[in-house]
Amino acid sequence: MTSKLPHSSSLLQIHWHPRVLWIGIGCERGTSEQLIEMAIQQVFKEHQIAENAIAGIATIDKKSDEVGLVELCQKRNLPLKTFSSDILSKISVPNPSQVVEQEVGTASVAEAAALCAAQCQTLLIAKQIFKPSSPSLQGAVTIAVAQTPIDNG
Secondary structure (H helix, E strand, C coil): CCCCCCCCCCCCCCCCCCCCCCEEEEHHHHHHHHHHHHHHHHHHHHHCCCCHHHHEEEEECCHHHHHHHHHHHHHHCEEEEEECHHHCCCCCCCCHHHHHHHHHCCCCCHHHHHHHHHHHCEEEEEEEECCCCCCCCCEEEEEEEEEEECCCC
């Protein structure tokens, strides 16, 4: 009896995406869940990164009740980690902002929160700022991505 293996192009492919990416988010008060979602999708598409690898969302504690962030985390079943401005202000980031520092007491929210949550020192994606192209979407959002170190031991 002879058995033939299927041609490699017809084999089922499995892609494993460990949840190691933390998205740091800074946003204007009232930013819609739709705008945050669109920004994440755009960044991940541009950088060819799987959204299935997202471990969670990180931000400043003043945004712990931000409706758009809370809705997004619930929708995607992701944890929301928050950090105080004291903690975030101690993190060295490539793109600090004096405007953000005057507003919330730290020169970085998105980049610093991503680094804190991932417990690493290098960003995978530096901050990207998104403003709505449609009047139906509210707010503005800043996104940065950091990767938790993978222990291969």
